[in-house]
Amino acid sequence: MLVDIDTLNELKEIMGDDFDELIAIFISDGNTQVENLRLAVSTSNSEDIRRIAHTLKGSSANLGINTLSESCRVLEHKAAEDSLEDAQELLEQIISNYEAAKEALEEKF
Amino acid sequence: MxxxxxxxxxxxxxxxxxxxxxxxxxxxxxxxxxxxxxxxxxxxxxxxxxxxxxxxxxxxxxxxxxxxxxxxxxxxxxxxxxxxxxxxxxxxxxxxxxxxxxxxxxxxxxxxxxxxxxxxxxxxxxxxQQKRELISHYEHEAKEQEVARKVFDSILNPGCLSSDNIQLHLSPMSLFNGDVVLAAVKPTGGLHILFGDFTGHGLAASLGALPLSDVFYSMTAKGYSISDIVRESNHKLKQQLPTGMFLAACLVEIDTNNMVLKYWNGAIPGAFLHKGDSIVDLKSKNLPLGILGDSVFSDKVDIIEIHDRDRIILTTDGILEAENSDGKMFGLERFEACLHYDLKVASDNLTINSLPADDSPPSELDADLFQHILDTLDDFTLEQEQTDDVTLGVITCDINYINQLASQKGAYKKFVPTHWKFDLYFFYDSIKSIDPVPLVNQIMGEIQGHQIQQDHLSTVLTEMFCNSLDHGLLELDSSLKSTPEGFMQFYSDKESRLNGLESGSILISVSNAPNDTGGELTIVFEDSGKGFDVKKMQNEMSSVDKDTPIKFSGRGLSLINNYCQSVTYNDSGNRIECVYSWLNNDI
Amino acid sequence: MSVSCSVNGNIVNISVSGRFDFGSHKDFREAYRNAPSGSDNEYIIDLSATEYIDSSALGMMLLLREHAGGDQSHVTIKECRKEVKDILVVSNFDKLFNIT
The missing domain is CATH 3.40.50.2300 (Response regulator)
Structure with a gap:
């Protein structure tokens, strides 16, 4: 499942008015992180890749965006081992997951 | 949060x-x-x-x-x-x-x-928080104990414990010691030593040392004997210590004038006299102090002849009960063996080197004995934890040194009966607030030493004072005292009249004429009252015999008559003069 | 100074501690006033804790003797210290009381 609707509903209930801000922050920070990640992969900077993937993994998990979180986890793991053969492929996957999640968030919330 | x-x-x-x-x-x-x-x-x-x-x-x-x-x-x-x-x-x-x-x-x-x-x-x-409080409490407590200990030490040590002829080992289990050692020079020469062990140890056990040292030092300074001191100590401890707390004690007097050792031992197991060629056990014959009432308490002392440089060895049960790693106690046998070991060394020395020179340092042999006991104890217990206060004292009867000590301290003061006289006037207001009798007693003590402060004299002074006050200043009628109701009336009148007294005075005059055995005191009480019919009173006094009913009054005067050489009144009955003989035991 | 009194059947026990002088007269009197009177009773004056007595104390003990039945009374003065006993004997109290 692309996004966990239950998690998001719970967050919305708890956060009330702050929920819209949370979504806005996630999307705006997410855009920056995806761009930074793209740059890091193009320069094969495994340390930056690892750090950005880690952050994006955490924040997406907290919003219940599990597919994105999972692909970030795989990339973080590879970067930590300095094996960047699949990095470009994983980056494409992350971007596609991120775009889909963004769409779903904007549509549903 | x-x-x-x-x-x-x-x-x-x-x-x-x-x-x-x-x-x-x-x-x-x-x-x-x-x-x-x-x-x-x-x-x-x-x-x-x-x-x-x-x-x-x-x-x-x-x-x-x-x-x-x-x-x-x-x-x-x-x-x-x-x-x-x-x-x-x-x-x-x-x-x-x-x-x-x-x-x-x-x-x-x-x-x-x-x-x-x-x-x-x-x-x-x-x-x-509790730890902080505990630390702060502990620091506070430690400070207080330190201060208390200083106070304590200064109270306990005004004597001559640090003298060269006294070797002392005190190892308290806690800051305060349940063992107590006191030593003081007698005013007439000689030395008093008290060696005691309170039940328990630490602060509670050491508290009793305060009244004890007070009695010991003040009575020694006034020239009282160890009999008197041990009796008073027992009285005071019995009065002040809770039941179940008492003091095992050995009191010793080194009498350098008569070359004897006087001792009273109540439950101190390790008290010995080391005479160089033999050892005498100063056996305990009494219960500890603070248990018996005055009437059953015995202040009887034992007397042993001593020679120059005999040594007195005193220890509390802490040494005897010290345990080694096997749980065995040091015990009296090992302790006595230490003393005998020294006995052998001493006699070896005598045979090899002949007699030691008179001017050799007295502490040489004694240090051996003292150190030998402590070393033997250390070898025995090794690293074992100490469970009781361990106290050891070795006192050398170095006669010259002890006499020197007395004169150095200025304590050696033989009271010789001398000529003196003093007059004291007490006016009505001072009579209300002070009792002149102890004051008069004290003045005589300062002039003539404690020998003059005798119970009979005290009784005479008290009765003379009551007579002057009751019949002179307060004009009370003794005949009131012939019935029980009147007796009570007499004393309640006395109270109210004394409170209302607004004039009058009593002169107390005491003079001493020394003689071969002590002195003869002439004591005069003169009051400003009207006096009484002397002849009538004297007739009444002489007519008291078996046939007359027992009177509740007049006993004061007969006590005076009994204790004095002579009693005379002036005609107007406001002046009474008594002659009292006293013996000086110092002579 | 303190005076205490205990009654056990027909035995009355009075003890005086400290100085026994005219200052004690009220307390001493109070101590035995409510105790049974007359020669059927045995009175014991315990002076073991008495440090000192004066002539008024002697008077007080005579009053007690009256209370206890006068010449027929049974009053014992016990355990007094030497100085106190001395005064009792000098005053011939050994003829009036049983002094132990």
Whole structure:
């Protein structure tokens, strides 16, 4: 499942008015992180890749965006081992997951 | 409760903050480790949620620094982590993290962990608080004990414990000692020593030493014998110590004038006289002090002849009961063997070197004995824990030294009966507030020493004073005392008249004429009252015989008659003169 | 100074501690006033804790003797210290009381 609707509903209930801000922050920070990640992969900077993937993994998990979180986890793991053969492929996957999640968030919330 | 969130991710902070606020916590936040330290110092949070990977300063370093800043307070830190590898987790523990929370956050788990750590931190902080209080109490107590000990030592040691002929080992189990050793020079020369062991040890046991040292030093200074001192000590301790607390004690007098040792031993097991070629056990024949009432208490002392440089060895049961690693006690046999060992050495010395020269330092042999006992004890017990106060004293009867001590201290003062006279006037207002009799007694003591302060004299003075006051100044009628009701009336009249007295005086005049055996005191009481019919009173006194009913009055005058050489009145009956003979035992 | 009194059947025990002088007259009187009177009773004056007595104390003991039945009374003065006993004997109290 692309996004966990239950998690998001719970967050919305708890956060009330702050929920819209949370979504806005996630999307705006997410855009920056995806761009930074793209740059890091193009320069094969495994340390930056690892750090950005880690952050994006955490924040997406907290919003219940599990597919994105999972692909970030795989990339973080590879970067930590300095094996960047699949990095470009994983980056494409992350971007596609991120775009889909963004769409779903904007549509549903 | 205030919680600090440290995370570089805005979304995460927002979510956590929302969760925590929902549960009623106050929330502050920081974006990295360095900022966290600043916020920690300014906000003083009770708990910290700490992300690991952050720019500027990571969570490990921030945690390490914050933990170092909070050694006396417990601030729980929960690591927020998406990491699952063991190495990273163990690093969290290493720097001082108290728990982990993995992303994605579960609100229920977060709340449960915070609750648990809040309880732990309350517990910790209570313990820290108690520890701080304990430390402060302990320091306070230690200071007080130190001060008390100084006071205590100065009270217990005005005597001559530090004299060269006294070797003393005192090893108290605690700051205060249940063992007590007192020594003082007699005013007439000679030495008094008291060696005691209170039941128990420590502060409680040592408290009884205060009244005891008071009695010992003041009575020794006034020239009382050890019989008198031991009786008074028993009286005072019985009166002041709680039941079940008492003092095993040995009192010793080294009488350098007559070359004898006088001793009274109540339950001190280790008391010996080492005469160089033989050893005498100064056996206990009495119960400890503070148990028996005055009437059954025996102050009988034993007397042994002594020679120059005989030694007195005294020890409390601490040495005798000292245990070695096998649980065996040192015991009296080993102790006595120590004394005999020295006996042998002494006689060997005599045969090899002939007699030691008279001017050789007296402490040489004695130091051997003293040290030998302590060394033997050390060899026996080795590293065993001490369970009782261990006290050992070796006193050398160095006659010259002791006499020298007395004259050095200025204590040696033989009272020779001399000529003197004093007049004291007491006016009505001073009579209301002071009793002149002890004062007169004290003055005579200062002039002539304690020998003159005798009970009979005290009785004579008291009765003479009552006579002058009752019949002279207060004009009370003795015949009132012929019935029980009148007797009571007499004393209640006495009280009210004394309170209302607004004029009058009593002159007390005492003079001494020395003679071969002591002296003859002439005591005069003269009051400003009207006096009484002397002839009538004397007739009445002489007519008292078996046939007359027993009178409740007139006994004061007959006591005076009994104790005095002569009693005369002037015609007007306001002046009574008595002649009292006293014996000087110093002669 | 303190005076205490205990009654056990027909035995009355009075003890005086400290100085026994005219200052004790009220307390001493109070101590035995409510105790049974007459020669059927045995009175014991315990002076073991008495440090000192004067002539008024002697008077008080004579009053007690009256209360206890006068010449028929049974009053014992017990356990007095040497100085106190001395005064009792000098005053011939050994003829009026049983002094032990």
């Amino acid at each position: 205030k919680i600090l969130i440290v995370d570089d991710d805005r979304a995460n902070r927002l979510i956590l903050s929302a969760y925590l606020k929902k549960d009623g916590y106050t929330v502050v936040a920081a974006e990295n480790g360095l900022e966290a330290i600043g916020v920690f110092q300014s906000e003083g949070p009770d708990l910290i949620l700490m992300d690991v990977m952050m720019p500027v300063m990571d969570g490990y370093e921030a945690t390490r620094r914050i933990k170092m800043m909070t050694v006396d307070k417990f601030i729980p830190i929960i690591f927020l982590t998406a990491m699952t590898d063991e190495k990273a987790l163990s690093q969290c523990v290493e720097v001082g993290g108290d728990d982990f929370l993995t992303k994605p956050y579960n609100r229920t788990i977060l709340k449960a962990k915070i609750d648990a750590l809040e309880r732990v931190s309350q517990l910790y902080n209570t313990v820290f």
